Amino acid sequence: MQRWRSLDEMPAEWGRCVLTIGVFDGVHRGHAQLISRAVKSAAVRGVPSVLMTFDPHPLEVVRPGSHPAQLSTLTRRAELVEELGIDVFVVMPFTHDFMKLSPEQYVQQLLVDKLHVAEVVVGDNFTFGSKAAGTVDTMREFGERFGFDVDGVQLLGEHAVTFSSTYIRACLASGDITAAAEALGRPHRVEGVVVHGDGRGKGLGFPTANVAPTMHAAIPADGVYAGWFTDLDDPEAEPRMAAISVGTNPTFDGRNRTVEPHILDFDGDLYEHRVAVDFVEQLRGMRKFESIDDLVEAIGQDVNQARKVLNPDGV
Numbered sequence: 001m002q003r004w005r006s007l008d009e010m011p012a013e014w015g016r017c018v019l020t021i022g023v024f025d026g027v028h029r030g031h032a033q034l035i036s037r038a039v040k041s042a043a044v045r046g047v048p049s050v051l052m053t054f055d056p057h058p059l060e061v062v063r064p065g066s067h068p069a070q071l072s073t074l075t076r077r078a079e080l081v082e083e084l085g086i087d088v089f090v091v092m093p094f095t096h097d098f099m100k101l102s103p104e105q106y107v108q109q110l111l112v113d114k115l116h117v118a119e120v121v122v123g124d125n126f127t128f129g130s131k132a133a134g135t136v137d138t139m140r141e142f143g144e145r146f147g148f149d150v151d152g153v154q155l156l157g158e159h160a161v162t163f164s165s166t167y168i169r170a171c172l173a174s175g176d177i178t179a180a181a182e183a184l185g186r187p188h189r190v191e192g193v194v195v196h197g198d199g200r201g202k203g204l205g206f207p208t209a210n211v212a213p214t215m216h217a218a219i220p221a222d223g224v225y226a227g228w229f230t231d232l233d234d235p236e237a238e239p240r241m242a243a244i245s246v247g248t249n250p251t252f253d254g255r256n257r258t259v260e261p262h263i264l265d266f267d268g269d270l271y272e273h274r275v276a277v278d279f280v281e282q283l284r285g286m287r288k289f290e291s292i293d294d295l296v297e298a299i300g301q302d303v304n305q306a307r308k309v310l311n312p313d314g315v
Contacts, residue, residue, distance in 0.1 A: 001078070001081075001082040001086060001087060001088065001089055002087065002088045002089070003078055003088075003089045003090075003091075004088065004089070004090040004091070005090075005091055005093075006090070006091070006092060006093060007090065007092070007110065007114045007115070009090075010114065010115075014115075014116065015047065015116060016045075016047050016116045016117065016118040017042065017047050017048045017049065017050045017088070017115055017116065017117060017118065018038050018039075018041045018042035018045060018047060018048075018049050018050070018117070018118060018119045018120075018121065019038070019049075019050045019051075019052060019111065019115055019117045019119070019120050019121070020034055020035055020037075020038040020049075020050070020051050020052070020120070020121045020122060021051075021052045021053075021120065021122055021126070021128070022034070022052075022053065022122065022123065022126070023053055023054060023057060023058070023165070024051065024053050024077055024081070025057075025068075025070060025071045025072060025077070025165045026071030026072050026165050026168055026184055027072060027077055027080040027081060027084075028071075028163050028164075028165065028168060028183050028184045028185065029163050029183060029184065029185045030123070030155050030162070030163040030164065030183075032084060032185060033153065034121060034122070034123055034153050035051065035081060035084045035085075035086060036084060036085075037121050037151060037153055038051070038086075038119075038121040039084060039085040039086060041119055041121065041151070042087070045118055045119070047118055048087040048088055049085065049086050049087045049088070050086070050087065050088040050090060050115065051081050051086045051088070051089050051090070052090050052092055053074070053077065053089075053090070053091055053092070054091070054092050054093075054094040055074060055091050055092075055093060055094065056094055057070070057094070057216075058094050058099070060094075061094050061095070061096060061099055062099060067216050068165070068166075068169060068216070069169050069172070069173075069216060069217070069218035069219070070214070070215075070216040070217055070218055071165055071168060071169065071184075071188070071218050072189070073191055073214055074091060076189065076191065077089075092110075099130065100130050101129055101130060102129050102130050102133070103128060103129030103130070103133050103134030103138055103142070104129075104142070105129070106128050106129045106134065107128075107134075107139070107142040107146065108142075108146070111142075111146075111148070112146045112148075117148045118148055118149065119148055119149040119150070119151060120139060120143070120148060120149070120150050120151070121151045121153060122136060122139070122150070122151070122152060122153070123152070123153055123155055124136055124152040124153060124154050124155065125155065126139070126152070136150065136152040139152075140152075163183040164183075167183060168180050168183050168184060168188070168218075169218055171183070172188060172218050172219070172220045172221070173220075173221055174221055175220055175221035175222075175223050175282050175285070176282075177220055177225065177279045177280070177281065177282055178281065178282075180220075180279075181279075181280075186278075187227065187228070187278040187279055187280050188218070188220065188278070188279050189276050189277065189278045189279075190211070190213050190217050190218070190219060190259060190276070190277045190279070191213065191214055191217070191232070191274065191275070191276045191277075192211040192212045192213040192214055192217070192259070192274070192275065192277075193211070193212050193272060193273070193274055193275070194209045194210060194211055194212075194270040194271055194272065194273050194275055195210050195211075195212045195271070195272075196210065196271065197210030197258065197260065204292070204295070204296050204299065206243075206262045206296075206299050206300075206303065207262065207267075208245065208260035208261060208262045209229070209260065209261050209263060209270050209275065210258060210259075210260055211258075211259045211260070211261065211275060211277060213259055219246060219257070219259060220246055220279055220282075221246070221285075222246055222247035222248070222257075222285065222286035223246055223247065223282050223283070223284060223285045223286050224243060224244065224245050224246075224282070224283045224284050224285075224286070224302050225243075225244040225246065225279045225280070225281065225282050225283060225306075226241075226242075226243060226244070226280050226281045226283055226305065226306035226309040226310055227242050227244050227261065227277055227278050227279045227280045227281075227306075227310075228240065228241065228242060228277070228278040228280065228310070229241075229242040229244075229261045229263050229275060229276070229277055229278075230275060230276040230277075230278070231270065231273050231274075231275055232273070232274040232275055232276055233273045233274050233275075234273075239278070240263050240264065240265070240266055241263070241264040241265070241306060241307060241310045241311060242261035242262060242263050242264060242277070242306065243261070243262045243264070243283070243299070243302045243303045243305075243306040244259065244260070244261040244262075244277060244279065245258070245259075245260045245261075245262070245286075246258070246259050246260075246286070247286040248286075259277060261277055262299070262303065264303065264306065264307060280309060280310060281309050283302050283305050283306060283309075284302070
């Protein structure tokens with residue numbers, strides 16, 4: 001898969017393509033359906049499939065300070081869409097000038113003059129151009145004028161719930177990572193760098209990796225979770241079982257919210273490593289314990305429970 005940081009990186013001999021457009025935060029099941037439609041159509045037409053996303057998030061430019069919690073990094077997004085068969089992953093810098101493009105300028109300058117689209121595949125709630133004035137119907141009108149097809153795809157959902165990034169963020173904020181995983185099609189992942197912490201876990205007999213998440217990362221609600229820990233800096237590393245604490249360490253009157261996985265059956269130096277934490281199941285909410293002994297006993301139970309959740313057959 002090719003990765004472009006703007007349309008300036010397009011090859012000079014570029015022909016036609018099938019394009020899908022969106023933020024695609026999380027690349028959830030609804031996104032996957034949309035992307036698969038674009039990939040299949042491109043294969044039928046014999047042209048490349050292109051996915052266009054944006055950086056920074058459009059809301060951060062339209063209303064500074066309103067950046068939503070981020071379900072996936074751009075790098076993770078690229079990995080996920082590559083697995084779905086996309087040929088080109090292009091990240092458009094979302095600037096004030098870009099924001100001011102009228103729907104017609106957006107289509108003619110980007111989609112027609114630059115990308116030479118044969119088809120555009122978008123969700124049926126897609127909007128584009130200055131003040132989000134363009135809709136799928138608007139895009140179809142431009143398609144008729146400029147000679148490309150438009151496929152407006154109904155958003156995927158189950159049990160009267162439409163899968164969306166907003167819905168998944170709400171699930172995570174409430175600690176319902178099971179519902180979040182159902183919508184994502186996989187466990188929710190938080191990425192970051194391991195930094196030095198207070199060292200309390202080691203003193204209690206349960207050392208933790210203090211993960212500093214990427215900016216705007218969507219962190220699940222305070223609590224203890226079973227999940228998987230992966231060292232992204234080690235290409236040979238396998239995911240390891242972990243009991244993950246999210247919160248402010250209320251037993252110690254902590255104030256800073258942290259993500260601290262205790263990696264089962266592991267004793268190594270991970271400082272400054274880029275890592276990923278995948279949340280599988282919430283074990284309990286965050287509690288303040290009356291004594292250190294009570295806390296140590298609870299952590300021991302968390303570890304045992306995490307092991308049962310992640311390795312139920314004991315293999």
